[in-house]
Amino acid sequence: MRSGLVLLSVCALLLSGFRIKSGEKDYEDFKPHMRAVYSSLLTIFPLTLNTKSFTSKDNTKAIQENLNLIAQHAKEINTLAAKDEKGHAYLSLQLERNARQAALKYKDGFHDQAHFFVEELYDTCLSCHTSRSSSGDSAFTMDLSKNLDMEAMGTFGKAKFLALSRQFDRALDEYERILKSRELSLEELLHFDPLVDYLVLSVRVQGNADRPLKTFNELLKRPLPGPVKHDLESWQKSLKQVKNRPKKMNDLEFARTLIKDVNRDRTGLVNYIFASKYLKDHLKKVNISANDKAETYYQLGICELSIGESLMSGESGMYLEESIRLAPKSPFAKRAYELYEESVTLGYTGSAGINLPPDEKARLDELKKLVF
Template identity: 30%
Template sequence: MKIQILAFLAFLSVSNFSMAMTGPEAKTTKEVMNKALGSFVNLQPFIHDPNKFYDKKHDEYINVQLQNIIDVFKSGSHNAKLNAPGFKPSFETISSYLIATKEAFNSPHKGFAHNRLQALSGLCMSCHTQLDSQNSSRFSVSLKAVRRDSFQSDFEYAEFLFLLRDFTSSARYYERVLAEVKAIDLKKKMATPINFETYKKALQRLVTINIKISYKPEQALAYIDKYASDRLLPPLVRDDFTSWKAQIKDLQKVYTPWNVSNAEELLRFEKKYLNGLDEEGLGSGAEDMKLLAMSGVLTKFLNFRPNSKEAPHALYWLGIAEERLHFNFFYSLGELYLKECVERYPKHPYAKKCFKKYEEIIVSGFSGSAGTDIPSDEQKELSRLKSLISQ
């Protein structure tokens, strides 16, 4: 793929299920989850402090933590939950990604390894927003050693809490980021460099928590009303916030909290809310809030109904949603959802739709002013997928 996509810690999300399980399998899942998360926690000081990361006296310790995580993901390859349609796309690339990160760390290219570790936080969010806060338990890792002062900023700490699915605490720290900027005197703002990219991301996370994870549009609007009107916001950022507000208000008129629990309800949901999505609106961002809300519904459906005969419908729309939302929100798992649709359900009518969309994404990704130049490995993959639906 043109971008190696994964959702780090997808395996850890299995803890959401293990709490409802009993016997040896539940114990094993929970123990393995805590081992991986523990190593990830141990890497935090090095992810956020480049000086520590590049200091050779820490090499052995960092290598051990990386290897622990690699081993955990290898051991989870046969886990039934991880082979479900909702998790498998993000899980399948984890081992190779982490191995490459470890290899880079032990080469002259430590900077590449550091960039990868920093990216893991954003990558895993695509997976950790799949289950709502009411149906999930926070990871049972002790946070005593990972306090606010372990991070350089409120935003970094909020991101870490988000990864642990502690959405209540992460929201509090995201709002601190926004409130701090809002409280600055206007004249000082004009003279003080402000990271509006971080400001936008903080508000994005609050919107995500209240649209995708727990559908509370009124709370999302309250955040936007409070923090989206700063006079010094760059015009494009302000325009995004204005668009989000309008879209959420439109959502409130037609959407209610959904519980798509079976194939029949999924097809009704698709017919009512998805089939009429405007193609031009998808490209412009005019449907982002609808896609965000919809993706929350569909990932929950796949997680709790992984063997549904109509799962390809959910995978298709998740592919579309993820491909669009990664521009503003997280890293895209769109290609992987579409591939999973074709590979797992080649005889389903939607497999052809999934392949067509996947092909469009690949061709577009390798097209430019000089024409289209698709690498041979991507061409072979397209041919392989096409052969599956042609049999």
């Protein structure tokens, strides 16, 4: 079931939210690849709604051919997106890698692994759609959603699909309906952590502190588990304190004030989400200095590490790496390297110890030489 939503999410990414910064000509070059992906998705969508359909020999040819096409055009999309800002370029690279792996694993008969990489596509698309402070509905996804069984997507499937299709107000409505209902179990609340997704949509995408504040006020009137109540009270306090950016400050300067002396844990989440919004806005500006750009990436890396949600996995490392490469002798470069090294090492640490792949070790060595 989920793979169907995943593939739709790819389509939503390509047809509604993606814009190449370098110009209209590049966007025109991009359109044929979007259309090709759209065509493939429409062909295999009915076959990806459940595991039996996805693994049936009767459907193998159609699924494989279309996964190959998606991978092929995702590669072209990545080539074009490399011209965009680093965060978007990184997500397009992840899109290509996951599409390629989904096609390869399906070809080799590893259907569970193919499902995994298709789900990774979903996370990449959702990251892209919630990483920017812009909104706007997609006529395509709105029309397509009329034919979807939203209730079959799981507790938060509808809310996430609405976010993917850039119907942000409707997505927030759905999150609020679920959070305020008596249907949500404690297990779902803790496992899926929908409050973080809700905050990202409200604060970063829409820049709205009043909406979640109203929701949290209502939720706090109920009996709640201690950790959930503590989070809501901390976020409520932060939402009340966050002010609009003073005119005398640019976005980078204001972001610094938002996260200065703020804990890198859930109590500081609102500040880090707001700061990431202003930092991403700062990167859209032209003619900012290399040092300012490097610091913006550094601060973004800290923000994403602090937000700590699965939607942003990997993005923090990309920001920290870019910061180091832009200004390896800056005052913040050493700290950027330390954070990058820590996040990479933890990612490859298991019961057998640290097992860094050769390419990751080479990258760490290269960055270390730049900084020290």
